[in-house]
Amino acid sequence: MADITIPKNLAVSDSGFLFLTSTGETFTLNEIGHFIFKQFQQNDSFETVKNKIAQEYEVDLNSLEKDLDDFIAQLKAYNLIETK
Amino acid sequence: MNIAVTGLNATDNPGPGVPVIRSLKEVKEISGNIIGLVYDPLEPGIYLENLADKCYQIPYPSSGLENLFNRISLINEIEKIDLIIPTLDSELYGFVKLQDKLRGIGIKTFLPTFEQLNIRGKDKLFDFCKENGIKVPKNILVASAQELYKIPDQFGYPVVIKGIFYEAYIANNFDEAHSAFNKLSYKWGFPIIVQEFVKGDEFNVVALGDGKGKTIGAVAMRKLYITDKGKGWSGVTIDEPNILSVSHKVIEKTKWRSGMELEFIKDSITNEYYLLEINPRFPAWVYLAPSAGQNLPYALVKLANEESVPQFDSYEIGKIFVRCSWDLITDIKIFERITVKGEN
Amino acid sequence: MTKKRYERPIIIKHISGLMNKFGSNPTASYKSDIDGVAVEKLVEKFGSPLFVISEKQLRQNQREAYRIFKTRYPKVQFAWSYKTNYLNAVCSVFHQENSWAEVVSEFEYEKARRLGIKGEHIIFNGPDKSREALLRAMKEKAKIHIDHFDELYTIIELTEAEKLKAKVAIRVNMDVGIYPMWDRFGFNFENGEAWQAIKRIIAAKNLELVGLHTHIGTYMMSAEAYRVAAINLGTLAKKIKNDFDKVIEYIDLGGGFASHNTLLGQYLPAEQVVPSIEQFADSISSGLFELSFTNEEMPTLILETGRALVDDAGFLISSVIANKRLSDGRRAVIIDAGVNLLFTSFWYKHKISPAQPNGSYTENTTIYGPLCMNIDCIQDSIALPALKVGEKIVIHYVGAYDMTQWMQFIAMRPNVVMVMENGSVELIRKAENIDYLMERERVPEKLLLKKK
Structure with a gap:
């Protein structure tokens, strides 16, 4: 069950370019940021996303959790996600 | 030959890149590509059709020459640049210092010398003009707000307060001079030029x-x-x-x-x-x-x-x-390409 | 299956004028070694933070500066400015490269003597010289640069009382068109004070006026100012020859050449706007040649260049303690080197590189030191890639003043090593510890918790 939802008015291109259609704001995501964003778009939960990254990338779970929290805080600050 | 030109910021404070390219585009003898080198993804020259054949983002001069040179080398590998024409004041010191290295990778330039760049410095331009019988308004260079108190002794208000690279304000009294000084020093650093108003x-x-x-x-x-x-x-x-x-x-x-x-x-x-x-x-x-x-x-x-x-x-x-204000209409795709990939 | 290299997830909002990742990224490159010695290895062996000095760079700077001046003016002597960096190993490198010592305190004087410098190769500057220090300097034939009339009269008095001779010079301050004008040291040129001091010295039979000295400022960006300074001192020398038939041995133009550090508030990086040593040398030599000295009159040119010779030979390695997100969304990192080690961060925008590849995405970051003090900010805003806890950064151009103005405040001073020309690494100042700190302290008996 998704604990993070992404608003509908968002377009992300393959290059990691993000366009918020309601406000006209644009952003760039790095590779991992883009990867995470795609998972959230597929309604994956925080835990699932974390595990997927841990499988694909060379990273320990503690650092990953810290980074994810920080990333999500930023996305929230930019109104790019809603958390339950 | 392939020619790279900077300064496609044809905004309300325009850089000369767009008209330089336009001048070159009219010459039949020039075959090869014109490459725009831009700092900001919103430089209008990127979006003008039939202007630059290709545009690349390059690092601001303030981020250091090594970065600039590395970026240009990378672009050069793709585009085989024969000549770079930098067009912005703030770039010139950097390109003058880089010209030998650029020549080393096959890129020509045609630039003023370091001394020539410095001639706009106060005493130099002033002395130079005096020696050659050219009239020039009085100038002082100031590096601190205190020095603005010297203005009345030197030539009295109003004065023109200028940034070392860009922008100028007319100041009618100390307060206005001080406010202009603050704006300019914040933006362009020191020194600030104070000039007699003619x-x-x-x-x-x-x-x-x-x-x-x-x-x-x-x-x-x-x-x-x-x-x-x-x-x-x-x-x-x-x-x-x-x-x-x-x-x-x-x-x-x-x-x-x-x-x-x-x-x-x-x-x-x-x-x-x-x-x-x-x-x-x-x-x-x-x-x-x-x-x-x-x-x-x-x-x-x-x-x-x-x-x-x-x-x-x-x-x-x-x-x-x-000059004409003309809104260029484009798709967000171009903006995306230049933002994400640094080229279009 | 090998996993992909991890990089922290990053999102960057596009803000017009600030959205150039190909631009505002002075740290895309990294510095993983100093003269071929891996940063990682250095920290492993000597800890973090760690000051590293390159012997090769020191020698190269000094040789290059000498060559540049020597090819423009026939008589040149450098004197190493102790206050810029008085670690014994650093001073010794300069002395091996034939530099004299330029000292501004009694302890620096003593340091130079202990390093084997003869008194006659010491230039003794500064406003504070005790009677004992002056006496010693006279006996050892050091060159005493007089700062004020009180000092001049003390010297006259001492030479008479002790039946000694003194070799002296005066420090002259002057208006060379730069701001601020340094008029707190020495005697003023324009108002005739300097000439008055000269006359008084010539009249004193035990004093020999051997030189004229000026030091027009610090971090000078104008080479022209040195030309004016050289002409002014040269003019005094000519007048002394003319009026008193006395040939001045040397003209000392002090220091002050800017280094490659960029000042806060300077738009273009120093590498683009700071005059080169060649330009300073051109100005000074052209100034001196304007005076057309005869061969016998031609004074030696003494230079007390400090910053420009040592700054780029010094590095500070530091480790990331933590990453933070400030209330306004800005990123901050805390490193283990604070302003107590990096005094110069109050006026420089230091060049800072990660010591390992950290990806190409950068974020504007504030760098804080480890001190529990609000002022402990190393850099307000710098584009840095994501750094992990424990990863290293290298702060460049810290050879000048940091290793003299540092203090133990909350944290103690770390090891300083020198990477030698042959690639070996030598400890040149051992990290301080609690014993070192407490050794000087005394607790009155009645305050002791643990009674003896």
Whole structure:
């Protein structure tokens, strides 16, 4: 069950370019940021996303959790996600 | 040959890149690509159709020469650049320092020397003009707000407060001077130039020196309309031997190498011309020159190629440029490409 | 299956004018070694933070500066400015490269003597010289640069009382068109004070006026100012020859050449706007040649160049303690080197590189030191890639003043090593510890918790 939802008015291109259609704001995501964003778009939960990254990338779970929290805080600050 | 040009910021404070490219585009002899080098993904030149064949983002001069050189090397591997024409004041020091390294990877430049760049410094321009009988408003350089107290001794208000690279304000009293000083120092750093205010019409010359003292061409223009930012929004070519001869003299005495703009003001009371500033690059209105018969950007390309370039001996008087605001419409895709990939 | 290299997830909002990742990224490159010695290895062995000095760079700077001046003016002598960096190893490198010592305190004087410098090769500057220090300097034939009339009269008095001779110079301050004008040291040129001091010295039979000294400022960006200074001192020397038939041995133009550090508030990086040593040398030599000295009169040119010779030979390696997100969304990192080690961060925008590849995405970051003090900010805003806890950064151009103005405040001073020309690494100042700190302290008996 998704604990993070992404608003509908968002377009992300393959290059990691993000366009918020309601406000006209644009952003760039790095590779991992883009990867995470795609998972959230597929309604994956925080835990699932974390595990997927841990499988694909060379990273320990503690650092990953810290980074994810920080990333999500930023996305929230930019109104790019809603958390339950 | 492939030519890279910087400064495609044709905004309300325009860089000369767009008109330089436009001048080169008209030359049939130039085959090869024109590459735009931009700092910001919103530089209008990127979005102008039929202007640059390709655009790349490059690092701001403030981020260091190593980065700039590395980025240019990378672009060069793709584009095989033969010549770079930097057009912005703030870039020139960096490109002058990089010119040997650029030559090392096959890229030519045609730039002023370090000393020539420094001539706009206060005592130098002032002394130079005094020695050569050229009238120039009094100048001081200040590095702290305290020094502004010196203004009344030197020449009294109003004064012009100028940033070292860009922007100028007219100040009628200490408070206004102080506020302008703060704005400019915050934005452009030190020193700040304080200049005696001369009231009158503004005249400009675009010229090209061959580096040996010869003036390849020079076109004089009177500004017809000036924006509230002090930018000429339209102008007309004129026949005024006085300011042309000053321009020849400056190029001869400094052995100026590269394009330049000379700014004059004609004192409305005495009718004398004062040399306000020497800008070490072509101005944003340089396209008026080829339109009047002197394609100075193309002549610069030939000089960089060490071809012999004859002097222009005249130009058409009464050619007018009127700058135009024109909204370019494009898809967000182009913006995305330049933002994410740094190229378009 | 090998996993992909991890990089922290990053999102960057596009803000017009600030959205150039190909631009505002002075740290895309990294510095993983100093003269071929891996940063990682250095920290492993000597800890973090760690000051590292390159012997090769020191020698190269000094040789290059000497060559540049020597090819423009026939008589040149450098004197190492102790206050810029008085670690014994650093001073010794300069002395091996034939530099004299330029000292401004008694302890620096003593340091130079202990390093084997003869008194006659010491230039003793500064406003504070005790009677004992002056006496010693006279006996050892050091060159005493007089700062004020009180000092001048003390010297006259001492030479008479002790039947000694003194070799002296005066420090002259002057208006060379730069701001601020340094007029707190020495005697003023324009108002005739300097000339008055000269006359008084010539009249004192035990004093020999051997030199004229000026030091027009610090971090000078104008080479022209040195030309004016050289002409002014040269003019005094000519006048002394003319009026008193006394030939001045040397003209000392002090230091002050800017280094490659960029000042806060300077738009373009120093590398683009700071005059090169060649330009300073051109100005000074052209100034001196304007005076057309005869061969016998031609004074030696002494230079007390400090910053420009040592700054780029010094590095500070530091480790990331933590990453933070500030209340306004800005990123901050805390590193283990604070302003107590990096005094110069109050006026420089230091060049800072990660010591390992950290990806190409950068974020504007504030760098804080480890001190529990609000002022402990190393850099307000710098584009840095994501750094992990424990990863290293290298702060460049810290050879000048940091290793003299540092202090133990909350944290103690770390090891300083020198990477030698042959690639070996030598400890040149051992990290301080609690014993070192407490050794000087005394607790009155009645305050002791643990009674003896």
